[in-house]
Amino acid sequence: MNTSSISVKRNSTGTLIRTTPKPVRKTFLVCNKWTPFYDRDDPSNGGDYEPLSSLRSARPNDNICSRPAALEYETVSTKACINTGEVITASPTYGFACVNSRQPDQYCNDYKVRYCCLDEHVTCPDGYEWTNFYNRDKPSVTGDWETLAELRKENPQEICERPIAIDVRRQGSNRDFRTCGENVTVSPSFGFRCLKRDQADYRCLDYKVRFCCPCD
Numbered sequence: 001m002n003t004s005s006i007s008v009k010r011n012s013t014g015t016l017i018r019t020t021p022k023p024v025r026k027t028f029l030v031c032n033k034w035t036p037f038y039d040r041d042d043p044s045n046g047g048d049y050e051p052l053s054s055l056r057s058a059r060p061n062d063n064i065c066s067r068p069a070a071l072e073y074e075t076v077s078t079k080a081c082i083n084t085g086e087v088i089t090a091s092p093t094y095g096f097a098c099v100n101s102r103q104p105d106q107y108c109n110d111y112k113v114r115y116c117c118l119d120e121h122v123t124c125p126d127g128y129e130w131t132n133f134y135n136r137d138k139p140s141v142t143g144d145w146e147t148l149a150e151l152r153k154e155n156p157q158e159i160c161e162r163p164i165a166i167d168v169r170r171q172g173s174n175r176d177f178r179t180c181g182e183n184v185t186v187s188p189s190f191g192f193r194c195l196k197r198d199q200a201d202y203r204c205l206d207y208k209v210r211f212c213c214p215c216d
Contacts, residue, residue: 035064035115039076043100043108050113051095065117068092069178069186073113084109089200092116093181118178122167124212131159131210135171139194139204146209147191160213163188171206180205188212 040058041049050073056064071092075084086108089097092115098108124130136154137145146168152159166188168177177184182205183198194204 033117034072035062035117037074037112037114039110039112043098043110046101047097047099048108048111049095049097050111051097052093052115053095055095055113064115067178068115069118070116070183071096071113072116073111075109076112077110091181091183091200092178122165122212124165127215128164128212129215130167130212133169133208133210134159135206135208139196139206142197143193143195143204144207145191145193146207147193148189148211149191151191151209159211163211163213165212166191167210167212168192168207169209171208177207 038050038055038059040055052064052068056066069092071090073088073090073096086098087102088111089099090113096111096113098111100107134146134151134155136151148159148163152161166186168184168186169175170177170180177186177192182194185193185195188211192207192209194207196202196204
């Protein structure tokens with residue numbers, strides 16, 4: 001794969017020119033089990049496509065999980081965190097796609113992606129116990145916020161100050177959040193957040209959380 005990318009644009013006289021792309025990086029999850037970055041495609045033949053299914057097929061020995069918790073993507077040319085402003089499709093369950101025809105200059109930057117592969121089952125070890133599930137917010141206004149700080153304020157003496165694990169599930173169906181395909185922020189020290197602006201359909205599902213705390 002190329003280690004740099006080029007955008008093609010026209011100047012005021014209609015002449016095609018090549019410009020150095022702006023870098024981008026997007027992270028939604030605090031994760032300690034990221035895969036390496038992958039760059040299987042270049043922005044030719046219609047765009048830059050980095051779908052999860054293709055990466056799993058191309059790299060079977062890498063054991064990329066089938067249900068990643070999060071996706072991170074950035075341009076291959078630099079690691080600086082500046083938005084390119086390009087129209088892209090990205091989710092942990094699908095992967096990443098940038099279609100040339102959807103861009104103002106009809107050309108995509110070259111991107112690389114990596115996935116967060118958390119343990120399939122969240123556990124609470126001996127000497128610790130799960131709290132009750134909490135659902136303090138609904139996915140209205142900006143999204144669904146189930147943060148540790150707010151939950152501790154609203155439920156005094158019920159949640160420890162430093163949980164070692166968090167379990168996040170969809171309200172109603174009880175599905176693990178990793179099966180829902182939304183871009184979220186989640187960690188034991190922060191809690192959970194789903195922002196509408198980070199979703200392809202500008203909507204969040206409703207989630208509930210519980211924390212793993214020391215036994216009394």
